[in-house]
Amino acid sequence: xxxxxxxxxxxxxxxxxxxxxxxxxxxxxxxxxxxxxxxxxxxxxxxxxxxxxxxxxxxxxxxxxxxxxxxxxxxxxxxxxxxxxxxxxxxxxxxxxxxxxxxxxxxxxxxxx
Amino acid sequence: xxxxxxxxxxxxxxxxxxxxxxxxxxxxxxxxxxxxxxxxxxxxxxxxxxxxxxxxxxxxxxxxxxxxxxxxxxxxxxxxxxxxxxxxxxxxxxxxxxxxxxxxxxxxxxxxxxxxxxxxxxxxxxxxxxxxxxxxxxxxxxxxxxxxxxxxxxxxxxxxxxxxxxxxxxxxxxxxxxxxx
Numbered sequence: 001x002x003x004x005x006x007x008x009x010x011x012x013x014x015x016x017x018x019x020x021x022x023x024x025x026x027x028x029x030x031x032x033x034x035x036x037x038x039x040x041x042x043x044x045x046x047x048x049x050x051x052x053x054x055x056x057x058x059x060x061x062x063x064x065x066x067x068x069x070x071x072x073x074x075x076x077x078x079x080x081x082x083x084x085x086x087x088x089x090x091x092x093x094x095x096x097x098x099x100x101x102x103x104x105x106x107x108x109x110x111x112x113x
Numbered sequence: 114x115x116x117x118x119x120x121x122x123x124x125x126x127x128x129x130x131x132x133x134x135x136x137x138x139x140x141x142x143x144x145x146x147x148x149x150x151x152x153x154x155x156x157x158x159x160x161x162x163x164x165x166x167x168x169x170x171x172x173x174x175x176x177x178x179x180x181x182x183x184x185x186x187x188x189x190x191x192x193x194x195x196x197x198x199x200x201x202x203x204x205x206x207x208x209x210x211x212x213x214x215x216x217x218x219x220x221x222x223x224x225x226x227x228x229x230x231x232x233x234x235x236x237x238x239x240x241x242x243x244x245x246x247x248x249x250x251x252x253x254x255x256x257x258x259x260x261x262x263x264x265x266x267x268x269x270x271x272x273x274x275x276x277x278x279x280x281x282x283x284x285x286x287x288x289x290x291x292x293x294x
Contacts, residue, residue, distance in 0.1 A: 010230050010233060013153065013156070015140060016157060023135070023165055027168065
């Protein structure tokens with residue numbers, strides 16, 4: 001184009017010799033930082049996952065323990081004993097004379113648990 | 114190496130491909146930044162920042178424009194961001210005009226037959242950094258209006274009008290000082 005500005009006499013600079021090395025160094029450093037962040041993130045995920053597993057196991061164990069206690073109570077006590085235990089205090093007579101030795105011991109065992 | 118191959122390889126993380134890009138475009142990027150910032154060290158910083166950011170930014174590059182157009186756009190944006198963030202655009206222009214005017218106008222009687230590069234620098238300093246870079250890319254780097262339209266995200270008509278005004282400003286300045294024709 002005839003009306004162009006003639007830039008041919010203006011200084012045209014070249015990149016410094018070490019510029020490319022500096023770019024490479026910055027890219028390497030950036031990659032290292034990314035790797036460290038990745039490792040840190042992975043450690044955090046692993047820690048979070050471990051906490052979740054531990055919490056789950058704790059809840060599960062406690063639940064099982066409580067559940068197993070219920071089972072023990074029902075297993076140990078006979079229907080007659082449970083009925084007698086439930087009726088305690090409802091009548092003037094505790095019917096202690098009606099309990100046989102085995103039932104009395106089972107009652108005492110329940111009380112001491 | 115084909116441009117599309119270079120793009121693909123850089124996207125895959127190839128340092129060698131980035132090196133090829135550096136060899137073919139770093140001088141152009143540096144000179145564009147230098148024209149805008151008028152500071153060698155800052156231009157060199159911009160060049161390095163651009164190439165450090167290329168592996169990340171090229172992941173979103175769809176190849177709709179040429180690689181040099183894309184690099185020029187990154188450069189122009191980076192330079193404008195620097196000029197704005199430093200809030201010294203106007204001061205820098207003034208400062209440089211004063212500085213160069215003294216030396217260039219002082220020596221104009223010695224070299225009246227040729228175009229004094231320093232005088233041209235002063236003329237260019239009368240333009241905004243963006244317009245100056247536009248004129249540089251058009252007249253020194255031979256980019257087309259369509260490419261400039263992509264780089265500056267402006268309609269082609271606006272680019273043409275700004276270039277025309279810029280040339281008039283620079284030529285008038287040169288004519289006033291050296292009877293430049």
